[in-house]
Amino acid sequence: MSNELQNIKNRFGIIGNFPALNRALEKAIQVAPTDISVLVIGESGVGKEFIPKIIHSESRRKHQPYIVVNCGAIPEGTIDSELFGHEKGAFTGATATRKGYFEVADGGTIFLDEVGELPLQTQVRLLRVLESGEFMKVGSSQVQKTNVRIVAATNVNMMKAIHDGRFREDLFYRLNTVQIDMPPLRDRKGDIHLLFRKFAIDFAEKYRMPELELDPSAVHYIENYTFPGNVRQLRNLVEQMTVVERNRNVTVEKLAEYIPMETHLPMVVNTPNTPKQNDFASEREIMYKILFDMRSDINDLKSLTSELIKNRGAGDLSNHEKSLINRIYTPESQQAVNPNSLLYFENNNGPVQTPTIISNPDDSYEDVEDIEVEEHQPESLSLQNNEKDLIIKALEKHKGRRNKAADELGISQRTLYRKIKQYNLEE
Numbered sequence: 001m002s003n004e005l006q007n008i009k010n011r012f013g014i015i016g017n018f019p020a021l022n023r024a025l026e027k028a029i030q031v032a033p034t035d036i037s038v039l040v041i042g043e044s045g046v047g048k049e050f051i052p053k054i055i056h057s058e059s060r061r062k063h064q065p066y067i068v069v070n071c072g073a074i075p076e077g078t079i080d081s082e083l084f085g086h087e088k089g090a091f092t093g094a095t096a097t098r099k100g101y102f103e104v105a106d107g108g109t110i111f112l113d114e115v116g117e118l119p120l121q122t123q124v125r126l127l128r129v130l131e132s133g134e135f136m137k138v139g140s141s142q143v144q145k146t147n148v149r150i151v152a153a154t155n156v157n158m159m160k161a162i163h164d165g166r167f168r169e170d171l172f173y174r175l176n177t178v179q180i181d182m183p184p185l186r187d188r189k190g191d192i193h194l195l196f197r198k199f200a201i202d203f204a205e206k207y208r209m210p211e212l213e214l215d216p217s218a219v220h221y222i223e224n225y226t227f228p229g230n231v232r233q234l235r236n237l238v239e240q241m242t243v244v245e246r247n248r249n250v251t252v253e254k255l256a257e258y259i260p261m262e263t264h265l266p267m268v269v270n271t272p273n274t275p276k277q278n279d280f281a282s283e284r285e286i287m288y289k290i291l292f293d294m295r296s297d298i299n300d301l302k303s304l305t306s307e308l309i310k311n312r313g314a315g316d317l318s319n320h321e322k323s324l325i326n327r328i329y330t331p332e333s334q335q336a337v338n339p340n341s342l343l344y345f346e347n348n349n350g351p352v353q354t355p356t357i358i359s360n361p362d363d364s365y366e367d368v369e370d371i372e373v374e375e376h377q378p379e380s381l382s383l384q385n386n387e388k389d390l391i392i393k394a395l396e397k398h399k400g401r402r403n404k405a406a407d408e409l410g411i412s413q414r415t416l417y418r419k420i421k422q423y424n425l426e427e
Contacts, residue, residue, distance in 0.1 A: 004029060011057075012050050015198045016191030020183040025054065027180050032058035037130065039115075039175045040153035042182030045232030051180055052111035052151035061149055064108030067101050072117035079122050081138050090139025102135055102146045109149040115175065116156030116167060123168045130174045150175070185230040189223045195231065196222065199238035210248045212241055217252040225259055290386040388423045391416070395425070 005025055008014070014025070031038055032055045040048045049068075056066045074082050081090075085100030101110060112118075118126065129135050130150065134143050152175045161167040185192065196214060204211035214222065227233050237258055241250065390409060398404035406416040420426055 002026075008054055008058075012053065013198075014047070014050060015194050016188055018183060018188040018191050020181070021188065021191070024051065024180050024182055027178065028054045029058055031055065031178050033060065035149050037149075037175050037177045038151045038180060039172075039178070040151065040180045040182060041158075042153075042155060043184050043230055044155045045230035046182040046184055047231050048153040048155075048182050049111070049113070051182070052109065052153070055151055056109040056111075056149070059109070059149065061108050065105045066109050066111070067105045068111045068113060069101055070113045072114035076119045079119065080125065083122065084125060084135045084137055086138035087140045090137070094139070097137075100135075100137065102129060102148055103144065105148050106146045107148070109151060112150060112152040114154055114156075115152040116154040116158060116161055118167075120166075120168065123171050127168065127171045127174060130171070185227045185234065186225075192223050192225075192227075192234065193219050195234055196238060199235050200242065203239050203242040207242060209242060212238065212245070212248055212250055214250050214255070215252070218250050218255045221252045221255055221261070222259075225261065290390065294386065387419070388425075391419055391423065391425065395420075 005022060008025055008029060014021075028038075028051045038051070038055060040051045042048050052068075053066075056062060069083065071079070080086075081094075081098065081100065083100050083102060085098050085103055086094050088094055088097045112126075125135060129146065129148075133145050133147060135146060136143055156167075158167060158172055158176075162169045162172060185195075193214065196212075200212040203209075229236075241258065245254065247254070391405070394405040394408045395402070398408065402416055402420070403413055406413045409416065
C-alpha cells in the first residue's frame with residue numbers, strides 16, 4: 001500500500017484493506033487534481049461521502065467552499081431555488097433575492113448526494129451548468145457564470161432510472177465521466193472485525209466505558225452477517241451495545257440478539273416511482289376470479305347436458321337445451337372443455353390453473369352428432385370481456401360507488417379507476 005493512500009486513510013478515519021476499497025480511494029486521489037466530474041456509486045451506508053471530501057482536499061480548490069447538498073431531502077418545489085437562487089418576488093414567500101449553492105460555491109466543490117432523486121426539470125438546469133457553467137436564478141432572465149467542481153453520488157440503479165424515464169441519459173454521462181464504486185460491507189469480510197474494534201474504541205472513549213470485545217465465535221458470526229445497512233448499521237450496532245451491555249465480552253449468543261442471522265432485511269436501495277406490488281396482486285386476483293367463474297359455468301353446462309341426455313333422450317330436447325349442448329360440444333371435432341384437465345402457466349406467485357381443450361372426452365355422447373341444433377354464437381370466454389362485465393356489474397350493484405365496487409371485486413380503487421378508463425366506462 002502506498003504511503004499516500006495510508007495517509008488518506010489515517011486523515012479521514014477509513015478502516016480496511018479490501019482491494020475494491022483501496023481501488024476506490026486510489027481513483028479519488030488520481031482525479032482530485034483535475035476538474036473532471038465524478039459519480040460515486042454504492043449502497044446506502046457504505047461511506048460514499050468520504051470520496052468527495054478526499055477529492056476536494058487533494059484538489060486546487062481545497063481552500064474554496066465545499067458544499068454538500070442532499071437532493072433527496074429538498075422538496076421538489078424549492079430545489080431549483082436552493083441550487084440556483086431566486087429573485088425577489090419570483091414566487092410566494094420570496095421576499096428577498098437569495099443566492100443558490102452554485103453561486104455560493106463558486107470556485108469550490110459541490111457534492112450532490114442522492115443525485116438520482118433530482119426532478120427532471122432540475123436535471124435540465126444542472127446539465128447546462130455542467131456543459132457551460134451557466135445558470136439563471138428562479139425568476140430571472142440574467143445568465144450567470146459559476147466555476148464549480150461537481151461530485152455526485154447515488155444508490156439508485158441509474159440505468160433502470162434512465163430506462164424508466166426518471167433520469168436524463170445525457171446528464172448521466174456528463175456526471176459519470178469517472179465512476180467510483182464503493183463496495184458493500186458484506187464483501188469486505190476481513191474488514192468487519194477491524195471496523196468493530198475501531199467503533200468500540202471510539203464509543204468507549206465517548207461514553208467513558210470499557211470497550212467491547214468479541215470472542216472468536218462472535219467474530220466468525222459477525223463476519224458472515226450480510227449487513228444490509230452496511231458500515232452505518234455496524235456503527236449503530238456497536239454504539240447500542242456499548243451503552244446497553246454490561247458484560248464487555250460479547251458472545252455469539254449475545255450478538256445474535258441484536259442481529260439474528262435468519263433475518264433477511266432488504267438492501268437499502270432507493271427505487272422511487274416504482275409500481276406498488278399491491279397493484280400487480282390486484283390484477284392477478286381479478287384474473288383468477290374470472291378463470292374460476294368460467295370453470296364453474298362450464299361445469300354447470302356440462303352437468304345440465306348430461307342430465308338431459310340421460311333422462312329425456314336427445315330427440316326430446318328443446319331448442320334452448322340444444323343450444324346449451326352446442327356450447328360444450330362442437331359437431332366438427334367433438335372437442336369439449338374438460339374442467340378437470342388444467343394447463344399450468346407460471347407467474348411471479350407460482351402456477352395458475354386455466355381450463356384446456358381436449359379431444360374425445362371419456363363422457364362424450366356419440367348421439368350428439370345426430371342432433372340438429374340451431375346455429376348459436378359460442379359464449380365469449382375472453383378474459384378482457386369477462387373482466388369488463390364484472391366491473392360493470394359491480395358498479396351497477398353499488399350504484400356507481402367506486403370504492404364499494406373495488407371492495408366487491410377485491411382490487412384497489414386505483415386499479416379500478418384505471419380499468420374504468422381502459423374500457424371507456426366513465427359516465
